[in-house]
Amino acid sequence: MTKFNTGNPVGSSDPRDLYDNAENLDNLVNGDQAAYNDRLGKSRRSWQSVEDQVNQQADQYADDKEYRDSTFASDQTYRADAFQAAQDDREGVFNAYLVSAGYTGTAGNGDVEDYAAGIEITQYNQVVRDTSGEFWRVSGSTTLPYTTTGAGLPEGGAFVAVGDGVLRQELGQGVRRASNLQALQSISGRFSGDVAYLVGRTTAGDGGEGEFRWDASDLSASVSADTQQGVYVAPASAPTGVSGAWVRQYSGPVNVLWFGVVTGTDSTTEAQAALEFGSGKGVFWPVSDSEYIAGPLIPQENTVVTLEPGVVINAPSGGTRVFQLQRENVHIWAYGAKTVMDGTQSSHNVYILHPAKNVSVHGLFAEGSGSTGDDCFYIGGDPASGKVSENVRLIDCKGRNAKRNICSVVACHGYEIYGCEFYEAQAGILGVGIDLEANTYMPDGSNPVQRGVIRKCKIHDNAGIGIAVIFGEDCDIIENEVYNNASEGIATGAGGAQFNAGVARDGDLLGINSFDLATGEIEVRSSGNSLWDLGYEIGTVVQLNKRNSATYPSELNFTRGFISSISADGLKIKISPHYDYGEVTSFSGSGTGTRSYDPFVADLYMLVYREGQCSNIRIGRGNKLYGNGAAGQIRLQTAVGVTIDRAYIDMAGVAGTAISASFCRRVSITNCTEIYGRDIALRGINIGTCSKVTTENNRVTGFTSEGMIVDGSHIRCTNDTVENCGTTGNKPFRVQLCQNGKFSPRVFNDTAHPSNYGIILENSVTNSLVTGANCKDAGADNASSIISLSATNRIIDSIQRDGSFR
Numbered sequence: 001m002t003k004f005n006t007g008n009p010v011g012s013s014d015p016r017d018l019y020d021n022a023e024n025l026d027n028l029v030n031g032d033q034a035a036y037n038d039r040l041g042k043s044r045r046s047w048q049s050v051e052d053q054v055n056q057q058a059d060q061y062a063d064d065k066e067y068r069d070s071t072f073a074s075d076q077t078y079r080a081d082a083f084q085a086a087q088d089d090r091e092g093v094f095n096a097y098l099v100s101a102g103y104t105g106t107a108g109n110g111d112v113e114d115y116a117a118g119i120e121i122t123q124y125n126q127v128v129r130d131t132s133g134e135f136w137r138v139s140g141s142t143t144l145p146y147t148t149t150g151a152g153l154p155e156g157g158a159f160v161a162v163g164d165g166v167l168r169q170e171l172g173q174g175v176r177r178a179s180n181l182q183a184l185q186s187i188s189g190r191f192s193g194d195v196a197y198l199v200g201r202t203t204a205g206d207g208g209e210g211e212f213r214w215d216a217s218d219l220s221a222s223v224s225a226d227t228q229q230g231v232y233v234a235p236a237s238a239p240t241g242v243s244g245a246w247v248r249q250y251s252g253p254v255n256v257l258w259f260g261v262v263t264g265t266d267s268t269t270e271a272q273a274a275l276e277f278g279s280g281k282g283v284f285w286p287v288s289d290s291e292y293i294a295g296p297l298i299p300q301e302n303t304v305v306t307l308e309p310g311v312v313i314n315a316p317s318g319g320t321r322v323f324q325l326q327r328e329n330v331h332i333w334a335y336g337a338k339t340v341m342d343g344t345q346s347s348h349n350v351y352i353l354h355p356a357k358n359v360s361v362h363g364l365f366a367e368g369s370g371s372t373g374d375d376c377f378y379i380g381g382d383p384a385s386g387k388v389s390e391n392v393r394l395i396d397c398k399g400r401n402a403k404r405n406i407c408s409v410v411a412c413h414g415y416e417i418y419g420c421e422f423y424e425a426q427a428g429i430l431g432v433g434i435d436l437e438a439n440t441y442m443p444d445g446s447n448p449v450q451r452g453v454i455r456k457c458k459i460h461d462n463a464g465i466g467i468a469v470i471f472g473e474d475c476d477i478i479e480n481e482v483y484n485n486a487s488e489g490i491a492t493g494a495g496g497a498q499f500n501a502g503v504a505r506d507g508d509l510l511g512i513n514s515f516d517l518a519t520g521e522i523e524v525r526s527s528g529n530s531l532w533d534l535g536y537e538i539g540t541v542v543q544l545n546k547r548n549s550a551t552y553p554s555e556l557n558f559t560r561g562f563i564s565s566i567s568a569d570g571l572k573i574k575i576s577p578h579y580d581y582g583e584v585t586s587f588s589g590s591g592t593g594t595r596s597y598d599p600f601v602a603d604l605y606m607l608v609y610r611e612g613q614c615s616n617i618r619i620g621r622g623n624k625l626y627g628n629g630a631a632g633q634i635r636l637q638t639a640v641g642v643t644i645d646r647a648y649i650d651m652a653g654v655a656g657t658a659i660s661a662s663f664c665r666r667v668s669i670t671n672c673t674e675i676y677g678r679d680i681a682l683r684g685i686n687i688g689t690c691s692k693v694t695t696e697n698n699r700v701t702g703f704t705s706e707g708m709i710v711d712g713s714h715i716r717c718t719n720d721t722v723e724n725c726g727t728t729g730n731k732p733f734r735v736q737l738c739q740n741g742k743f744s745p746r747v748f749n750d751t752a753h754p755s756n757y758g759i760i761l762e763n764s765v766t767n768s769l770v771t772g773a774n775c776k777d778a779g780a781d782n783a784s785s786i787i788s789l790s791a792t793n794r795i796i797d798s799i800q801r802d803g804s805f806r
Contacts, residue, residue: 005039010772011797117150127162135162181208181229184246188235189214196246207257207286212246219245228273230259253282253306263290266316268297275299285337287311295339296320296351301327307364309336320347321370328357335363335396343403345370352392354381354411360393369402373429376402376422381411383448384440388413400424405432406462409472410439411448421458431463433485436472437496440503447612450474460484466628469639471496473615479622482633483652489628492664493637494613501600507534508610510542510573511602513595515553520585521572524606526597530570535611538563539579539691541638541663543607550593550603555584560663562691578737579691580713581764609663615640624648630656632686636664643668650674651681658700662688669695677703677725679753684708684725687715689737695720707732707747713739720745724753731755732778736762744772744798747785758785758801766792773798782806 003023004016020039027036027046034049105112106119106126113119115128115136122145127135136159138146146158153159176196178184184198194214201208212233219232223241226232231248234241248258254277260270271294274283279300285292287310295315299305307313311334315322322339323332341349349366352359356379366376376399381388388411396419399406406422409415417434425431434457438448449472459466459482466482469475469492482489497503510524525531540563544556558577565574565583576583593603617639625633625647633649635657636642642664649658649672658675660683661667667690675684675698684700684707687693693712699721700707707725710717715738722745726732732747732755747758758778759770770786776799779785785801800806 007040010040115148115150115153117148119148121146121148128159136160137162179204181233184212184233185229185236185239188237189216189244189246192216192244201258201260202262206262207255208260210258211249213249214244215247216244218242219247226273226277228259228270230254230274230277253284253304254278255284255286257286261285261292261294263288263292266293268294268316268319271297275303275305278305279303282306284308285311285313291340295322296324296347297322298324299327299330299332302329303327303331305330305332305334307332307334307337311337313337313339315339315341315345315349315370317342317344319345321345321349321351322366323350323361325350325352325359325361326354326356328355328359330356330359332361332364334361334365337363338365338367341368341370341374343368343371345374348374348378348408349376349399349402350378352377352379352389352412354387354389356381356389356392358391359389360395361397362395363397365398365400367398367400369404371403373404374402375405375408376400377407379407379409379412379415381448383411383438383442386443387411388442388448390414392416393418394420396420398422402426404429405435405464407433408435408437409449409452410437413448413451415452417452417454417457419456421460423459423461425462425464427463427486430465430468431486432468433459433462433464433466433482435465435468435470436475437468437470438472439497441505441612445505445612447471447473447615452476453478455479457481458483459489462486465489465491466625467491469614469617470494471498471614473612473617475616476618476620477623478618478620481624482628483625484627485629487629488631488635489625489633490619490623491632491635491637492614492617492639492642493635494609495638498613499607504599505612507531507536508608508613509599510606510608511596511599512604512606513597513602515587515590516572517587517590520555520574520583520587521567522575523572524597525571527569527571529597531566531573532570536563536566536570536608538565539665541609541665541691542575543609543638544604545607546593546604548593548603551591552604553587553589553591555587556591560689578689578712581737581739609638609640609665611640613640614638617642619644619647621646622648626650627652627654630654632657632660634659636661636667639664639667641666643670644672645670647672648674650676651678653678653680655680655682657681657683657686658703659684660686660688661690661693662686664690665692667693669693669698671697673697673699673721675700677701679704679724679727682706684722685720687711690715694718699723700725702753705730706734708734708745710735710741710743711737713737713741715741715743717741717743717745722747724749726755726757727753729756731757731760733759734762735760735765735768737764738768739766741765741768743768743770746774748775748777750777756780756784757787760787761789761793763789766790768793770795771797775800776803777801 004020006016008014008017024038029047031046032048035043035045038044104110107113112129115130121138127137136153139160142158178198181201196212199209200206219241222232223234223245232245234245256271256274259274261267280302282304285307287308291312293314347370349369369375379389379392391414392412393416399422402425406425422433436449442448452475455478457480462485465487466485466489514523543560561575561577562579563573564576596602599605679702681703682705684703687710690712694716696718701723703725707722722732733745749755758775775785779801782800798806
């Protein structure tokens with residue numbers, strides 16, 4: 001609470017106000033509260049609040065780093081465990097021989113101990129090992145139990161040597177050796193627990209080797225489920241397993257090589273058998289000197305599939321895809337592994353679709369796609385039936401050289417694309433890095449692409465847009481690096497399938513039933529079907545369409561405009577070419593063509609850009625964009641509810657626009673303090689024909705045409721800086737076709753970037769206010785530093801070229 005509270009407006013020189021301001025400044029800088037009221041009663045954040053926010057962000061960064069470090073460590077541990085399991089499988093064979101032959105160690109777990117004093121021998125088949133590696137057992141004449149003296153073997157004849165050759169000869173009498181799977185099938189066990197060692201599925205050491213034990217129980221169900229006999233091998237004499245089978249001894253995930261996967265030939269059947277058997281257990285795919293061929297591969301629910309670094313899986317030529325993920329709780333860990341398609345296939349490289357839920361792909365490099373219209377990663381479902389993928393994550397993946405898009409999200413509620421690199425999508429169809437584009441609505445009219453995060457990705461060198469939001473909503477685009485894409489870096493714009501027959505919702509299109517010549521009203525709804533019930537509001541963007549050579553009244557000589565009024569009954573509208581500017585109030589004629597409320601019957605009809613099409617997009621902190629196409633590093637079109645915050649933009653030699661917005665509603669551009677034109681690019685921020693726009697605390701530098709150009713009523717531009725823009729005859733900060741706007745920019749040019757103007761409000765701008773602007777060193781003189789061409793505008797408390805106030 002200040003002392004005097006005069007209530008004088010900003011700019012007051014009253015000493016009492018100076019006292020109150022000093023008191024407020026002391027509170028804001030030194031106080032411990034989050035906010036204090038200024039002398040006009042408005043709450044202001046304190047320095048303490050700023051420090052708290054910075055500390056919170058630092059904590060968040062630490063949490064993110066801890067999560068990534070934990071994930072990497074977990075992945076390394078998992079691979080180490082898999083490798084150790086494979087080693088144990090090989091190195092444990094000799095110990096298995098000991099047990100199968102009746103020999104065992106003296107330790108509590110059966111391990112063989114080194115000879116020493118105090119070892120208790122309780123059975124005649126227990127052995128100890130001397131310093132030379134020789135094995136010894138007690139002689140048949142030694143009374144048990146016997147405790148070793150440590151005086152040296154054979155302790156006066158108490159022990160007899162079981163030489164390595166003798167031991168192996170004895171072991172050979174108890175363990176069967178099978179040279180391949182067929183040989184193992186040719187024998188049966190004599191008793192449960194009998195041991196057989198398979199030296200290779202086809203040839204020795206081919207990865208199919210392992211220890212098997214005979215189980216004489218009815219294993220017909222297990223044998224039937226193991227279609228490639230990777231774990232359960234029934235004898236040829238009783239192939240159903242009803243009389244028993246050999247059972248592979250293992251722990252941890254199953255290995256695809258056990259099931260017959262080989263390199264150089266199509267192993268789809270064998271790999272799929274491993275994936276189905278490994279449901280709930282995990283599946284391990286080892287690296288090889290050659291590449292694998294397999295697909296489509298469909299992991300089952302509750303399965304982790306681990307591809308060893310260096311694994312390469314090629315989709316079969318003329319086939320469909322490599323991975324098809326359509327189960328719950330499926331996770332692929334593939335750091336350093338690659339899936340490859342050469343364009344002869346008919347689908348996507350990695351295809352994720354309903355009922356996929358809680359699915360993730362980590363570290364996979366998906367290179368190439370099928371033929372025209374296919375992607376490296378595709379996330380979809382059947383939205384019309386209410387079936388979409390849920391909670392899908394692509395983490396640290398790479399995608400390259402798709403025929404359409406690197407990644408398409410078509411139907412998913414809850415997706416995360418984190419730390420990925422997507423590049424070199426081909427020209428032809430789209431060529432987008434990440435495309436958020438549904439193809440229809442859910443049964444309840446909601447968008448099937450929603451609740452998404454795209455974060456810390458590199459999207460570059462694609463033939464089309466870097467990141468496109470065409471038919472999706474509720475997405476955060478954060479901390480990405482988007483560069484050198486041939487078209488826009490990040491772009492939004494409804495205009496995919498939203499307006500197709502059988503897809504569009506009620507109210508997405510309006511058929512024109514009549515024109516009221518006297519009032520300029522357009523009848524678009526029948527009685528009882530109010531636009532108010534559909535959530536329509538003033539400022540909604542519409543597009544005037546026609547078919548069958550129909551014509552509009554001459555007053556409607558624009559393609560897109562805004563709803564400027566809605567009748568009380570919600571059945572009629574008026575429109576204007578600009579938001580709250582130029583409303584059409586009468587018609588000289590009715591045009592031509594069939595009239596109908598039905599937009600698919602009427603020859604004159606409108607597309608309506610509404611929530612749920614392309615809406616609620618947050619282009620958040622830390623995005624870095626440079627060198628993308630001239631249309632815009634960030635280009636917003638026909639979207640509703642878009643925010644851009646803390647973006648870094650460098651035109652990097654591209655003679656285009658940094659941020660462009662047209663025919664959008666509810667747009668906010670804030671805190672983009674590094675927007676560089678490099679004295680080549682044309683425009684910094686271009687707000688063209690939008691409704692309900694705010695800009696604040698942005699800084700644009702070095703644009704040869706306008707630094708900022710604003711078109712649209714009720715726009716608020718606060719504390720934006722336009723530096724060294726609009727050189728020579730151009731205009732650094734330009735406003736047109738606007739009423740009731742408010743502007744307070746800082747505009748200046750140094751001697752190397754002279755401009756004839758500073759701020760200019762064209763004659764199409766009315767009832768607007770320039771307040772608190774700073775145009776010192778802008779324009780050719782005081783008059784040109786701040787220009788208003790309409791007497792209805794006001795300029796107050798603003799600094800002109802020579803530093804004086806106007």
